[in-house]
Amino acid sequence: MKTLIQELINQYDLNVKKHSYNRGNYYITTFEEQYILRKVNMPEEQIWFIYEAINYLRDNNFNKVSTLHLTKKKLPYSMTKGQMYILQTYKEGQEIDFKEIEDSRGVVKLLAEFHKTGTDFNTKYRKSETVEIKDIYENFTKRSKESAMIKKNIVNISQKTPFEVMFLKDYKVYNDLQKMAISCIDLQTSIEVTNQARLRKTLVHNDYNYHSATKIGDEYYILGIDNCTYSLQILDLSNILTKIMQKNKWDIILLKSLINIYEEIRPIQPQEKNILKANLIFPIKYSGICNKFLQSKRRNNYTMFEVKWLNMLEYQEEQIKAAQYILNEL
Structure with a gap:
C-alpha cells in the first residue's frame, strides 16, 4: 500500500483511521466520514469555480454531488511538490x-x-458573458468539409488500405447524415441559444458519460464536475443520449422515453430542441474518425480506423432510421 503523504493530510483537519491507494487517488476513512483525495491537473481558477458551483448546487437542494472540502487555510485544494x-x-x-x-x-x-438547479450561477472566477462557447453550426459545417476532403484524398490513392476501401463504400451515408443534421439549425439559432445560455448563466457538466455517475442504493450520484463551466445544457443531454444510443443500437423507443424523463424535470425550449436534433443526427463517431484520419501521417497504422469503422457499421441501419425519426417526429 502506498504511504499516505503526511504533508497533504496536515493541510486538512482530518483524523485518519485508515487509507488505501488506487490510480492516483487516496481513499481515506476517518472516525466520522469517508473521503477521496484526488490528484488533479487543472488551473487553480477552475478548482475555485467547481468549488463554488458545488456549493451553489447543494445550497439549492441538489445534493447528488460530493462536497469539496477546504484546507485549514480555506483553500479548495492541497499541494505537495x-x-x-x-x-x-x-x-x-x-x-x-x-x-x-x-x-x-x-x-x-x-x-x-x-441542469434545473444549475442556472443563475454567479462567481467572481468566471463570467458567463466572456466564456468561450462552441458554435454548433460552424463546428458541424467545418466537420462536414473535413469529410469531403478525405473522400477527395482517398480517391486519388492507387493502392488503398482496407479502411480506405470501406470508407469509399459507405461515406455517402454518413455525409448525408451530416447534411441532415445541419439542416436542423442555422447560424442564427446557434447564436440565440448561446446568448440565452450566457444570460441564464447555465452550468454544464461538460464531460457527462457512464464514468461520471455512480449508483448508491436506488439513487444516482455525480462523481465529479471537474470540467464544469458555463455553456449550453442541451449539449450535455445530446452527448449522453448519443452514447446511450450507440450502446443500444439507436433504439427509438428508448430515446423518446429518455427525452421525456428529462423534460419532466427540465423542459426543452424549441430552439434547444433544434440543437438537440442536430446533435443526435450528426454522426459524431464518423466525424471523429475523419478528423483523426486527416491528422494521421502513417498509412500503415490504419488498423485502428478499421476497427472503429466496423464497430460503427454494426448499427448503421438503425442509426439511419433513428435520424429520420428525429428529423420528422422529435
Whole structure:
C-alpha cells in the first residue's frame, strides 16, 4: 500500500483511521466520514469555480454531488511538490452500464436535476458573458468539409488500405447524415441559444458519460464536475443520449422515453430542441474518425480506423432510421 503523504493530510483537519491507494487517488476513512483525495491537473481558477458551483448546487437542494472540502487555510485544494489534490466526501457505489435501461434512465434524470438547479450561477472566477462557447453550426459545417476532403484524398490513392476501401463504400451515408443534421439549425439559432445560455448563466457538466455517475442504493450520484463551466445544457443531454444510443443500437423507443424523463424535470425550449436534433443526427463517431484520419501521417497504422469503422457499421441501419425519426417526429 502506498504511504499516505503526511504533508497533504496536515493541510486538512482530518483524523485518519485508515487509507488505501488506487490510480492516483487516496481513499481515506476517518472516525466520522469517508473521503477521496484526488490528484488533479487543472488551473487553480477552475478548482475555485467547481468549488463554488458545488456549493451553489447543494445550497439549492441538489445534493447528488460530493462536497469539496477546504484546507485549514480555506483553500479548495492541497499541494505537495507542485501537484494539486482535492478532497471530497466519498461513498462507494456501483458502476453504470448504458445497456441497462434503468441506469440510462437514472443518469438522464440526474442530469436533468443538475441542469434545473444549475442556472443563475454567479462567481467572481468566471463570467458567463466572456466564456468561450462552441458554435454548433460552424463546428458541424467545418466537420462536414473535413469529410469531403478525405473522400477527395482517398480517391486519388492507387493502392488503398482496407479502411480506405470501406470508407469509399459507405461515406455517402454518413455525409448525408451530416447534411441532415445541419439542416436542423442555422447560424442564427446557434447564436440565440448561446446568448440565452450566457444570460441564464447555465452550468454544464461538460464531460457527462457512464464514468461520471455512480449508483448508491436506488439513487444516482455525480462523481465529479471537474470540467464544469458555463455553456449550453442541451449539449450535455445530446452527448449522453448519443452514447446511450450507440450502446443500444439507436433504439427509438428508448430515446423518446429518455427525452421525456428529462423534460419532466427540465423542459426543452424549441430552439434547444433544434440543437438537440442536430446533435443526435450528426454522426459524431464518423466525424471523429475523419478528423483523426486527416491528422494521421502513417498509412500503415490504419488498423485502428478499421476497427472503429466496423464497430460503427454494426448499427448503421438503425442509426439511419433513428435520424429520420428525429428529423420528422422529435
